[in-house]
Amino acid sequence: MLKFPNNFLWGAAASAPQTEGHSLLNGKSATIWDKWFEMNPEKFNNNQGPSDTSNTYEMYHEDVLDMKKIGMNSYRTSISWARLLPDGKTLNSEAIKFYRSYFQDMLDNDIKPIINLFHFDMPWWLMEKGGWENRESVDDFAFYAKTAFEQFGDLVHDWTTFNEPMVHVECGYLYGFHYPAIVDMKKAVQVGYHTLMAHVMATKAFRDSKVKGKIGIILNVLPAYSRSESSEDLKAKAASDLLNTRSFLDPAVLGKIPEELVDLLSENELLPEVEPSDQQNIKENTVDFIGINYYQPRRVQAPTNPKVPAKMPEDLYEPYDWPDKKINPYRGWEIYPKALYDISIMMRDDYKNIPWYVSENGMGVADEERFMNDDGMINDQYRIDFIKEHLEQLHKGIEAGSNCFGYHMWTFNDCWSWLNGYRNRYGFYRVDLNNHFKRTVKKSGLWFRELVENNGF
Structure with missing residues (x-):
């Protein structure tokens, strides 16, 4: 039996835009997803837009049970x-009522709410001003954060500012997967920097608010693995770690942007515009904990045809196709549980052994109905095996002294996933889109209950 620490957090993760539905109802204004779907519905899998998602807005009480x-x-x-502050300034009373009821439901059922402020859902009113390219976004986000702490700080004591900020940087400004689908590394760096400062100023707003609790940030943190130990491949690994991991993790935990990152950006004419007070604010507003989303490793090698200065990340490092990899064919992602152990040791040794938790881990599978039993339950033994393999490595890291306090699966109910819609399913509960969003527990959900009861397996 692998036992986990007392009071370990066992749960799941999701986001407002992927679950709530009612995306242009009940006082909510448009986000980039609402507008992009309106402009280019053909980009979205099966014409599945953000309007319905999993209908949590109506079904949250059932969901909590x-x-x-x-x-x-x-x-x-x-x-x-966009629901709480539809124009960035004016409180939406319906939103306050909804969220307070939702969070109170969790508390009444002994479920700790960990509430995140931004999950890729830029309000359209801010996008029209330039979104994260505009320095005003930092103050706008800090005001939103302050408002959330004031409205819900009596119910919520665990906050995070951003989920995977590198994703809206990469997907929106390098690779075209999120709106505005710009390909411009210089803009991407500026967007990343403004996002970092928005996180910092939201953290400052939390400290200033004096509300009870802790604040962190959720990062898709993973160590890069180089093709070889050659100096060229190791240089590529270092560049990948600097851009993808240390760019947010170092300021959030250590209170400073890595000098090596500044040098790398400077060499490639990519330095962002900054303000004089930024460095001091970064230093003074570090986090209480870190959430780490882990799905796949990053394997890199030296670039074959680098451009100087770099025009894209691939000019600094290229993906390496490891021949021994195990793949989830539905997502095309490598399954490599050992990285969770490596992350555990990294957090212990390089980041002051700060409290951290696995804030997302999961396996997306298409056409899960293939695995449905006669009784209507999906037999997702593959998901159970996936969780066990990762928990074994996490347990090993905890035994080695890493300060991990929880494990959250992506996700609780099958949810809408951006341009992919419902192509891949991740949940402990199946959502039947053709039957009023009916929820049905999967085999993994029943196994998870045993895992929590035993605090291990």
């Missing part, structure tokens, strides 16, 4: 900025 049925003691979701 379902969480309790499978033993969850914690749940991370987000607030919709």
